[in-house]
Amino acid sequence: MTQNPEDELLDESLRETFSDFTLSPSSRLWAGVEEQLADIPKAPRALPYKVLLPLVGLVGVGVGWLLPHPESTKPTPKTEQPAVSRTEAPAAALQPAPTTVSPDILSAVAPNKLEAGREQAATTAEKRMAARRPQLTGVETKRITAAQTPETDTLVLAASAALPLAALPPAADTLTATALPAPAAVSADSQLSAAPVQLSASEVRENERTGTAGTGAATRAAAAGVLKPGEAPREWRTEYRVPTHRMAEKGRGFRRRITHLTQQVRHVFSPRRSKAAAQPDF
């Protein structure tokens, strides 16, 4: 828009007139400004991000470290380890143990030795169980029996099949005293008592190969000699994971964190966990 030169001249004249226009303010003016500034609350200090962010990181790492790790749910060998270590020496000394034994020898030697060992173990363990775990319920007894009996039988079978009887005294004693308490709970109507008699060397090898039920760590160590000194046997007991994966994981907010926290608390303090994680006490 083009302006009238007269108008521009007038504007210029006004601008020049007021360009140096200054007035001295009265002293009360600053007092008023100071008073109003004092009434205004100070602005809140900005968050110290340089300190806050590392602090949050440290807290996060600490909380993450305190939470249960996946490794902590893995079973740890406890009770079987001494028995295995004791039996390791004769088992390792006799490398071709189960494979070189023919089924005839097995069938001739094993039943007698097995029966004697079983009876002795039964009486010993019965006393110990009665003394140490009088509150054991019937259900638990059956569970222990079902889990332990094959291993015990196999242990005796493997040891007797691999060794001349004279060479076995310390290992056999150890096995009987430490690893054979479970048969004490075998009832008369249990069908497990006949199982070890029919277990042949090929079955032992097959069990060893497939890693199926009834092949305990001690058996495998004695039979195949794969365990080295100081090496813990593989845990045979079944661990049932707490089914936290079934819980819904929707959202990212407070609700999810609360759900996660309650899951962890339940995971730590649930009776199922204590039962599953606890190893048999014998």
Next chain:
Amino acid sequence: MPVSSDLDALLARCLRREPAAQRTLYSRYAGRMLGIARRYAYTLPEAEDILQDAFVKVFTRLGEFRSEGSLEGWIRRIVVTTAINHWQSGKLRRQRQVELPDSFDVSPAVSASALDQLNVLEVLSLIEQLPEGCKVVLLLYAVDGYSHSEISEMLGIQESTSKAQLSKARKQLLLLYQQQNNFIRL
């Protein structure tokens, strides 16, 4: 224009709410800003009220100032805006305006440069006789350098209204000058 280092340090101290620094900043700009406030006000106490409110705003919003422009220009804008707010809220005392005819002719003998012969207070007294809208638009446009779009935004009017008010203000100012001179001559 970059802010000089001493002014930068002064601003930093003002941001920390140091009273001495605030007082220094106030002393540096108060005289000029009071002159600006006086143009929009009708009396000196009114101008001081405007200036007080303006400096409170300056110190509370100093963190929003960017060093890209001049600090004086930033404070000047605050003073002008505060003065407009005072005027719009009715805090400024309305002066009795001179009755001027709707259609008036300015003598060709009165030129635009005639105001150069007057001092500041005489020009100010002429401007104060203008209608309020005309006075504010004239000061904003001719003296403080605002555009019509900025004026329309500040005052909440159309740009065409702003232009019309400016045109009317110029003519009335010259007419007032002419009447004053004629009165003096008579």
